[in-house]
Amino acid sequence: MTSSSASSVTYTHCHLANHKQCHANKHTSVRRRGSEKRTNTTISHAEENKLCLDRQSSYRRGHSTETAVLCPHNDLVYAIDQQRITGLVMLDLSAAFDTVDHSILLSVLERRFGICNITLSWFRSYLSDRTQTFHVNDTSSNQLPVSYSVPQGSSAGPVEFIAYTEDVSEVFNRHGVQHHLYADDKQVYVDTPVSNVPTARAILQSCIREVGGWCSSRRLQLNEIKTELIWFGSTKILGKVPESELHLTVGATTIQPVSSASIWTLSCQ
Numbered sequence: 001m002t003s004s005s006a007s008s009v010t011y012t013h014c015h016l017a018n019h020k021q022c023h024a025n026k027h028t029s030v031r032r033r034g035s036e037k038r039t040n041t042t043i044s045h046a047e048e049n050k051l052c053l054d055r056q057s058s059y060r061r062g063h064s065t066e067t068a069v070l071c072p073h074n075d076l077v078y079a080i081d082q083q084r085i086t087g088l089v090m091l092d093l094s095a096a097f098d099t100v101d102h103s104i105l106l107s108v109l110e111r112r113f114g115i116c117n118i119t120l121s122w123f124r125s126y127l128s129d130r131t132q133t134f135h136v137n138d139t140s141s142n143q144l145p146v147s148y149s150v151p152q153g154s155s156a157g158p159v160e161f162i163a164y165t166e167d168v169s170e171v172f173n174r175h176g177v178q179h180h181l182y183a184d185d186k187q188v189y190v191d192t193p194v195s196n197v198p199t200a201r202a203i204l205q206s207c208i209r210e211v212g213g214w215c216s217s218r219r220l221q222l223n224e225i226k227t228e229l230i231w232f233g234s235t236k237i238l239g240k241v242p243e244s245e246l247h248l249t250v251g252a253t254t255i256q257p258v259s260s261a262s263i264w265t266l267s268c269q
Contacts, residue, residue: 079191085233096184
């Protein structure tokens with residue numbers, strides 16, 4: 001079991017008998033409200049300047065798991081109506097929120113989102129001097145510095161993560177694949193005439209390999225073993241493709257197609 005804390009948060013309980021402790025806890029609440037206000041301002045800035053991905057449904061006003069399901073669903077149904085087959089890959093990142101590099105995150109916020117001056121200094125202060133302590137029964141370790149991960153349970157953490165991973169869309173666009181994102185969950189898919197399935201497979205394989213390289217540049221880890229592949233099409237169309245031609249090979253990993261998969265709240269079969 002682990003717990004993380006910022007150096008500015010000193011007290012977790014407030015007792016009226018201890019005015020000094022109450023005073024410190026009051027400042028902690030003020031900082032928390034300041035965090036939420038700064039985060040909301042940053043989100044508004046990104047939305048107004050069209051810096052957010054159209055196909056990122058997490059932590060955005062007017063978006064949810066519902067839009068994350070409906071957008072790909074509409075694309076899949078349209079492809080089936082056109083007598084096409086669609087290969088959809090659900091990419092899995094290992095402990096994504098825990099491996100965010102603070103220095104890279106600050107660089108991304110400044111370079112891609114134009115965050116600077118006081119606001120950038122606030123984010124730098126927010127991420128700095130964090131520590132982690134391990135607790136086992138009644139024993140606690142010494143405090144260890146934390147230079148990775150985004151603070152979970154905070155309003156800023158999720159926003160920082162989607163900013164950190166925003167430019168993965170450039171990889172998808174280079175390969176001409178459609179995609180939809182929800183936090184660290186990424187759906188990548190391409191539709192094709194049944195006669196061109198080998199080309200679609202090659203596109204997906206090449207895209208996944210480049211995503212793996214992009215992950216390394218962000219100190220993230222693509223879990224190829226847990227990555228899933230599912231093909232969509234009418235029964236007639238799917239029946240025209242041998243099963244031996246439906247798998248993907250990425251490095252030393254072979255991704256076999258599955259007959260059903262859960263995409264957040266939607267179960268696909």
